[in-house]
Amino acid sequence: MFKKILGLVLAGSITLSIAVPQTFANDISNHQMKTELTYWANKGVILPDSKGNYNPNKMVTRGEFASYIARALELPTSTKYKFSDVKGSQLIREVQAAAGAGILSGYPDGTFRPNDKITRQQMAGMLYNALRYLDVPLEESAINFKDKDRIYYSFTKGVATSVHYDIIRGDSSFKDGIYFKPKDSATIGHAAAFLYRMYFKAEELKDNPVVDPEPPVVKPPVVTPPAVDTSFYVATISKGNITKNSTKYSSFEQANSAYGSSYNLVYQGDKIVKMSSGLAYAAKTTAKTTSVYATKDFKNQISYAAEGEEFKYIGTGINDNNQIYVIVKIADAVGYAKLADVTLVPTSLIEDQNDYSVSNGILSHKVYNQLTKKAGRYDVGPAPSFMVPGVKYYSHDGVHFYNSSNQLVGTYYPYFQFASVRQPSNYTADELNAIINSELAKRQAMGGDYVNATSTSKLIGLGPVMKEMEEKYHVNALFILAAAIHESNFGMSDKAHKINNLFGIAVYDHDVANAGTKYDSPADSVRAFVNNVLNVGYIPQGNYKAQGAVPGNKTTGINVNYASDPYWGAKIAGHMYRIDTANGNKEYGKGRLAMIVNNQYAVNVRTEPYVGATTLSYSYKVKNLGESGEFGYPVVIVDETTGTDGYIWYKVYSDAKAPADYVWVRSDNVNVLPGY
Structure with a gap:
């Protein structure tokens, strides 16, 4: 049965034979989409301008299309999402309503x-989410457009569903096949037709649902939940014993004023909100992840981590909106998390935590999940030489290592973690x-899950396509293989076998029901990972997700925005090291690693080692360098020369998508990493 009654939305008895009114706006009467435009005009979904025209050939914007959906589906008011750039009371209500319904983000x-003009793939995504909101049974068709590789991975399900139900059609005017044109804009007329x-x-789907019969609904007894204690308290902790003062405070500021003299903990109800020392970890939330923001009012996400993952705790405060924030460090980046999204553990109550150790000359990392209490x-x-066996070391960024007394003992950049994948x-x-x-074979x-791996793994035979992606699109083939091994469990995962998805593309922590993007073959998954994911959002400069062309950590590199696992980049690098060591060490240490550092201004890189009007290739935008100030944009130096300006210039692999293999950057913008 449907969770929402579509009949309340589609008011009245509607058939596909719609009586078109006889009165039209001047610019609708002869338009190709006359029926659709008139229907929505009469419903008050598409509104006229001051002259009574509907401008069907005008490009539609993201805000306009969101409003159309909100009016068409009569979405309820929501305040769950607020966007800083949405102005006007009606637009705010409609956009927030669509966001609250899960139709847009x-x-x-x-x-x-x-x-911004809305693209065809964005429209497909919103319409797909609208169908999901209406709780109708959905199917999708394989995407066979000639330009399917240009469809961004998060919109593939929307496009596949639109194609299946003939909602948004492809362009068949080309001789070599049908194109979807995912990044093209659309007119108001098109929007009316798609909607x-x-x-x-x-x-139609509501009238012919494909659902399993449901058992009779048994209503549970009504249980009144106990009142939640929102008062603040102060407490002391000594040798693992907590003594909570019974005095209640109505605000954090009041409790905080008593903190520090005789008390080293602040509570709100039963939740610790401030402590003198300890660790924080990502709490259990509906989003399944905890975001860390650049500002106290939770704007501009720096990065994020999955439930149970550790942060370094720095402090607690309250912002101008009376919201309590927790200051944490994720990798080397310091930011602000919402109080509800983190759990604080005082030092004397820590049962276990992440640590590093050395065995047989190899550095290994134990990762302990604070929620599940499981370690890997x-x-x-x-x-590195400063580490010795039998000693535990601690690091949040995998680079700066501390002993049990919280003293820095050394800095070490694991090669594959910070070597450019453009190499x-x-x-x-x-x-x-x-x-x-x-x-x-190993x-x-x-045994276990790997029985018959040599004959059934979806990785078998993918060497040529991985090498092809490297040669054509400049992404290291060993990195591609390591990512596939990690994400697909050596090609043996369910998603690898059922939908040929080797990289977890379009699989999200908060949406466990979403199977991810389906591919016709494992090779198509490899192509999508390179062309639709890495070379669209994570490597070429100019995209907000691009933090450096290396596996990296949560302060720099692909890992900043790609995975909720803070150690995804380190684990990929670990696979690369293990494979390379077993096969002749053909790649380890072959490049000279460096960081472009720019926390105040953009750094220009050039096609030649001099400043000129024609030499600019692209710019590295200003980024958060982390608490140490060291985590800029990683590059691999392949050559150097003295320019006509007297400066040393470094030749590095280009992060751009095309066309140059190399670019030049002036040495005063570059820090060569220790050991390289």
Whole structure:
């Protein structure tokens, strides 16, 4: 049964044969989309301008299309989302209503960008979410457009559903096939037609639902939840024993004024909100992740982490909106988290935590989840000389290591974690295939989930396509293989076998029911990972997600925005190191690693080692360098020269998508990493 009654939305008895009124606005009467435009005009969904015209050939914006959906579906008012750039009471209500219904979302910087022209793939995504909101049974078709690789991965399900139900059609005017044109804009007339088709397709699906019969509903007894204590208290902790003062405070400020003299904890109800020392971790939330923001009012997300993952606790405060924030460090970046999204653990109550140790010359990292109380371990790479066996070391960023007395003992940048993925691999396609076969044979010998891995893994035979992606699109083939191994459990995961998805593309922590994007073959998944994910959002400068072309951590590199696992980049690098060590060390240490540092101004890189009007290639935008000031944009230096300006210039692999393989950057903007 439907959770929402579509009949309340599609008021009255509607059939697909709609009586078109006889009175039209001047610019609708002869338009190709006359029926659809008139229907929505009469419903008050598409509104006229001051002259009574509807401007059907005008490009529609994100804000306008969101408003159309909100009016068409009569969405309830919501205050769940607020966008900093949405102005005007009616637009605010409609955009927030659509966001609250899960039909749209904004950008990580807190904006919605309502005046941007909406693209065809964005429209497909919103219409798909609208169908999901209406709770109708949905199907999707395979995407076979000639330009399917240009469809951004988060919109693939929307496009596939629109294609299946003939809501948004492709362009068949090309001789070589049908194109979807995902990034093209659309007119108000197009918007009317797409919304019209979705609207009545929903009615058709409602009348013919494909659902399993449900058992009789047994209403549980009404239980009144106990009142939540929101008062503040102060407490002391000594040797693991907490003594809570019975005095109640009505505000954090009042309790905080008593903190520090005789008390070293502040509570709100039963939740610790401030402490003298300890760790914080990502709490259990509906989003399944905890965001860390650049500002106290929770604007401009820096990064995020999955439930149970650790942060360094720095302090607690309250912002101008009377919201309590917790200051944390994720990797090396300091930011602000919402109180509800973190849990604080005082030092003397810590049962276990992440640590690093050395065995047989190899540095390994134990990762302990504070929620599940389970630990895992992976190899990072060769241990640096300042570490000795039998000692535990601690680090939030995997670079700066401390002893149990919280003293810095050394800095170490694991090579593969901070080496540019633009640097080509020294392994051939045949060698990559041999590596895959060897890795699968080792796994198969373990038994369990890896039985028949050598014959059933979805990684088998992918060496050539990985090498092809490297040669054509400048993403290291060994990195691609390591990412596939990590994300697909050596090609044996359910998503690898059922939908050929080797990289968890379009799989989100907060939406466990979403199976991810389905691909016709594992090779198509590899192509999508390179062309639709990395080379669209995570590597080329100019995109907000681009924090450096390396696996990295939560302060720099692909890991900042790609995965909720703070150690995703380190684990990928660990796979690369393990594979390379077993196959002749063809890549480890072959590049000279450095960071472009720019916390105050953009850094220009050039096609030649001098400043000139024609030499500019692209710019590295200003970024958060972390608490240490060291985490800029990682690059690999391949050459250097003295320019005509007297400066040393470094030749580095280009982060741009195309066309140059190399660019030049002046040395005063570059820090060469220690050890390289």
